[in-house]
Amino acid sequence: MQRQLANMKQTLFDQGYLDEQFIQLEELQDDANPNFVEEVVTLYYRDSARLIQNIEQALEKSPLDFSKLECLMHQFKGSSSSIGAKRVKSECTQFKEHCRVGNADGCKRTFQQLKKEYATLKKKVEVYFQFARQIGPVEKACRSK
Amino acid sequence: MNLGVNSMSVTTSSASWKSGDAVSDQFPAGLRVLVVDDDPTCLRILEKMLRNCRYEVTTCGRAEVALKLLRDNKDGFDVVISDVHMPDMDGFKLLERVGLEMDLPVIMMSADDSKSVVMKGVTHGACDYLIKPVRMEALKNIWQHVVRKKKNEWKEKDAEQSGSVEEGDRQQKPTDDVDYSSSANEGNWRNSRKRKEEEDDGDDKDDSSTLKKPRVVWSVELHQQFVTAVNQLGIDKAVPKKILELMNVPGLTRENVASHLQKYRLYLRRLSGQPQNGLGNSFLGPQDSGFGSISSLNGLDLQAYASSGQIPAQSLASIQAAALGRVTNKSGISVPIVDQHNIFSFDNPNMRFLDGQQHHSNGKQVNLLHGIPTNMDSKQLAALHQSGQPFGNTLMNVHSQSGQSNSLLTQMVQPQSRTQMLNEVGGNPVLNFPSSVGQPGLSQPIPGSVFSRFGMDNNVRPLTYKSLSQPTSVVEFSRSQGMELSGNSIPLTSNSGIPSYTSKGTTLQEEVNSEIKGSRGFLPNFDAFNELSQNRTDTWDLQNVGSTFETPQHSNVQSRLDVPPSVLVQPAFASDHRNGHLRTTSVNKAAFSTATSLGNGTNFGQQLTPSHADSSLRIKTERLPDMGFQNSLFPDQLGQDDLMSTLLKQQQDGLAPVENEFGFDEYQLDNLPV
Numbered sequence: 001m002q003r004q005l006a007n008m009k010q011t012l013f014d015q016g017y018l019d020e021q022f023i024q025l026e027e028l029q030d031d032a033n034p035n036f037v038e039e040v041v042t043l044y045y046r047d048s049a050r051l052i053q054n055i056e057q058a059l060e061k062s063p064l065d066f067s068k069l070e071c072l073m074h075q076f077k078g079s080s081s082s083i084g085a086k087r088v089k090s091e092c093t094q095f096k097e098h099c100r101v102g103n104a105d106g107c108k109r110t111f112q113q114l115k116k117e118y119a120t121l122k123k124k125v126e127v128y129f130q131f132a133r134q135i136g137p138v139e140k141a142c143r144s145k
Numbered sequence: 146m147n148l149g150v151n152s153m154s155v156t157t158s159s160a161s162w163k164s165g166d167a168v169s170d171q172f173p174a175g176l177r178v179l180v181v182d183d184d185p186t187c188l189r190i191l192e193k194m195l196r197n198c199r200y201e202v203t204t205c206g207r208a209e210v211a212l213k214l215l216r217d218n219k220d221g222f223d224v225v226i227s228d229v230h231m232p233d234m235d236g237f238k239l240l241e242r243v244g245l246e247m248d249l250p251v252i253m254m255s256a257d258d259s260k261s262v263v264m265k266g267v268t269h270g271a272c273d274y275l276i277k278p279v280r281m282e283a284l285k286n287i288w289q290h291v292v293r294k295k296k297n298e299w300k301e302k303d304a305e306q307s308g309s310v311e312e313g314d315r316q317q318k319p320t321d322d323v324d325y326s327s328s329a330n331e332g333n334w335r336n337s338r339k340r341k342e343e344e345d346d347g348d349d350k351d352d353s354s355t356l357k358k359p360r361v362v363w364s365v366e367l368h369q370q371f372v373t374a375v376n377q378l379g380i381d382k383a384v385p386k387k388i389l390e391l392m393n394v395p396g397l398t399r400e401n402v403a404s405h406l407q408k409y410r411l412y413l414r415r416l417s418g419q420p421q422n423g424l425g426n427s428f429l430g431p432q433d434s435g436f437g438s439i440s441s442l443n444g445l446d447l448q449a450y451a452s453s454g455q456i457p458a459q460s461l462a463s464i465q466a467a468a469l470g471r472v473t474n475k476s477g478i479s480v481p482i483v484d485q486h487n488i489f490s491f492d493n494p495n496m497r498f499l500d501g502q503q504h505h506s507n508g509k510q511v512n513l514l515h516g517i518p519t520n521m522d523s524k525q526l527a528a529l530h531q532s533g534q535p536f537g538n539t540l541m542n543v544h545s546q547s548g549q550s551n552s553l554l555t556q557m558v559q560p561q562s563r564t565q566m567l568n569e570v571g572g573n574p575v576l577n578f579p580s581s582v583g584q585p586g587l588s589q590p591i592p593g594s595v596f597s598r599f600g601m602d603n604n605v606r607p608l609t610y611k612s613l614s615q616p617t618s619v620v621e622f623s624r625s626q627g628m629e630l631s632g633n634s635i636p637l638t639s640n641s642g643i644p645s646y647t648s649k650g651t652t653l654q655e656e657v658n659s660e661i662k663g664s665r666g667f668l669p670n671f672d673a674f675n676e677l678s679q680n681r682t683d684t685w686d687l688q689n690v691g692s693t694f695e696t697p698q699h700s701n702v703q704s705r706l707d708v709p710p711s712v713l714v715q716p717a718f719a720s721d722h723r724n725g726h727l728r729t730t731s732v733n734k735a736a737f738s739t740a741t742s743l744g745n746g747t748n749f750g751q752q753l754t755p756s757h758a759d760s761s762l763r764i765k766t767e768r769l770p771d772m773g774f775q776n777s778l779f780p781d782q783l784g785q786d787d788l789m790s791t792l793l794k795q796q797q798d799g800l801a802p803v804e805n806e807f808g809f810d811e812y813q814l815d816n817l818p819v
Contacts, residue, residue, distance in 0.1 A: 021278045028193045028281070036193060044186040074230060075184065078256035082187045082278040 001135050008128050017121050022084030038129045044083045045122055051076045052115065059108055069107060070099040087117040173288030174199035177221060181211040181239065182228040182254075187277065191226065194281050200288075208234035215247055222249060223291045226275075229255035229262060237269045241415075244270045245408075250290040254279055270411065301400030363405055370394065371405060380413070 012018045022037070029036040055072050058065060077092035091114035098106035178200045182188045188204050195202040203222070205211040208231050215222060225243050229236035240251045253266040254275035266274040272290040275283050363371070374391035375383040385403035392402070 021280075024194075024278070024280055025190065028190070028197060030197075033193065040186060040189055043189055047185050071230070074256060078228075078230075078277050079184050079186045081256055082184070082190050084278070 005128070005131050005135055008131060012124060012128065016086050017124060018084045019086040019089075020084065021082060025083065035129075035133075038132075041083055041125055041129070044079055044085075048076060048079050048118075051079070052118070055111065059111060064104045064107065066099040066102055066107075070096050073099065085118075085121055088114060088121060091117055171199075173291075176200040176288050176291060177203070177223045178287070179203045179205065179211060179214065179222045179225045180227075181205045181208055181225065181231070181236075183207065183231045183233075184228065187228070187279075191279060191284070194279070194284050197281065198285050207231070208236070208239045211239065212242060215243060215249070219247065222247075224272075224287055225249050225251045226287070227251060227253055229253055229257065229266070237265060240266070240269050240271055248294075250294050252287060252290065297400075297404070301398050301404060304398040304400050367392075367394065367397075368405075371402070371409070375406070375409070380410075 009018075013022075025037045025040055033039070051072060055069065055076065058069050058072060073092055073095050077089060077096070080088045080092060091110055095107055095110040095114060098104075098110055176198075178195050180188060180191050180195065180202060182191065182204075183206055185206065188206065192202050192204050203214065205214060208227070211225070211227070215225070227236050227239050227243075231239075236253060236255070240253060243249050243251050250272040251270070252273040252275060253271040254277055255262060256277040258276045263274050272294070273287070370392045371388065374388045377391060378384070378387050383406065385399045385406055388406065389397060389399050389402045
């Protein structure tokens, strides 16, 4: 079971969904906070939903306010990077670049892509955490780094 | 280990390290960290990471709250970690404020790793810059910044006290003591308090290694001396050694002067950075040499004074505006005049700034302006700003300066006795307002300008009253000061004594205020002013004052509350600029009611809300009369104390008893957040 969990995680890493930062979070997990990572990721999804909405609204305006978009995205990127959401983060970077050059279409396209990655990651980590909970603290010992 | 020793001394010596003793042994464990970030995810992660490092963590989602926390617990934290991009306040602004008010090491962090942003962090005085996502390793070593800072402080102290009984020295020269408490003591807000603390600490310190340094409190007088010395040498040529010689203050070390100079330079730079003054920031322009501008201002001021009576208020405002750089011509007052103010303010602010963000003793003065404790530190200023007094802004700044300027101003403002008080309070040397300032008769007194500059502006304020317009300028100055002035500057405007000016002044103030606000410290200044002015205006709700002052930790601030509510209003102004946190609106309202003539208020509006600004401006004018004490303050540079008391007296006359809490002493410029 633990091995399975480890594999799950490894896959997520291999596929580029998560990066090193996620490991940092795991390292913070301890007996006092056994579900720290899950808590943080949940917090992230909750808070970032608001950001996503703001960006969405901003994208509907015309003409686009690129600096505002860039600013919103910056926040979102910061959040995403702190939980190690690698793919989401790279979409953010791309989005910001489109903003910088004023590419409205690019922004919209990238944003759609971003939302997809965001949703995919959410599902995947949910499965992961569920599994981890089932396994229990033992999982910690098998954490693969 | 050496480190351990340091920490020990740090903890023991720095009075501020309340928990020092307890943690000294396990340093860096127990390090008290304040984390500010609007992103809850990051905040949570950081908190956990820091806890894992065995640090004591306090988290904050908003900069305003963080500032309040810091102010309320002066010695409660050792280091601050802040995000750069935050919705309610720019991280760099927070950085400045903290540096000025509390002199704590601040670490910036951001997902943005572009060179320009990192550079900005450096120029604003950040100890370090972390790129998000932050790793545990990066956080593990943040204690080094705390130690480093403390060590530097100690070194200075040591140097100055080599061998001598530190405590003894300290105690004996409380005023001269340089309070460089590592724990970023509030600057000198509570100089008096600190002194006591120091005395106590001194004992401790004595015991510990020579690392302990008595803190040097940059009182208004001291700062004034400093500024004078720097001016004499010329900002470019001002080297600590020469400054020290010129100052000829026993017990002061070259290191003390050096660090103060650094802060001062930063202050000036910041001031000159304020470009827009519309008014003619010419003097502001020269950033690097704040002095340069100051001198120019002085010259202008003199002229202004000369023509005082003509547009005192305006000039002040303009000057302030100029000084503030912000003055977006709100008042439309002749810019040139403002410049003058600026000069003044510069002088004063210099005093203050050098302190760096601390509120040096000057700060104390400034606050005095209206009784607003110059010590108001940015906090106070902020509080003041909150009052939303447009006037206050400038005044506030002035206050910060060290009251000295206030005195100058006050003198100038004659009618405004109040303003004068402010000036005097500050004893801002900078106030130099043109010699004329000294004369009460100066109608123009640049007080405003003076004040604004350093925050000492407070002093300036009084003067400005005359011109009312001037007060605004004062405000501006305070801006640079960051806060303290705000309180002071405002009063000037309130000197309704100058009816004609008032209107002008108000505008200036507003402008100034806004500017002041920008300068961080401004906000508080306004409060000071507001207070002062408030005394007079009945309409002024002291409450406002109270609210605004809350931030300023100094009790002075509170005392200011008694002072005309107008004072409070002012701060509000200042705050607008900067952070808007000063809720000047509350004060402004009061201002509104009272000030009707001002009309200029709108300009200030920045914080206050344009409408408020008008009223606030107006109020200011009204207040001026109350400020009567300013008039009395005229005495040339009363010492801060004198000023304070005078102001206080005035205030009392005007409104509520101005508790001597104003104690400008306390406010010392040190407190003035640079």
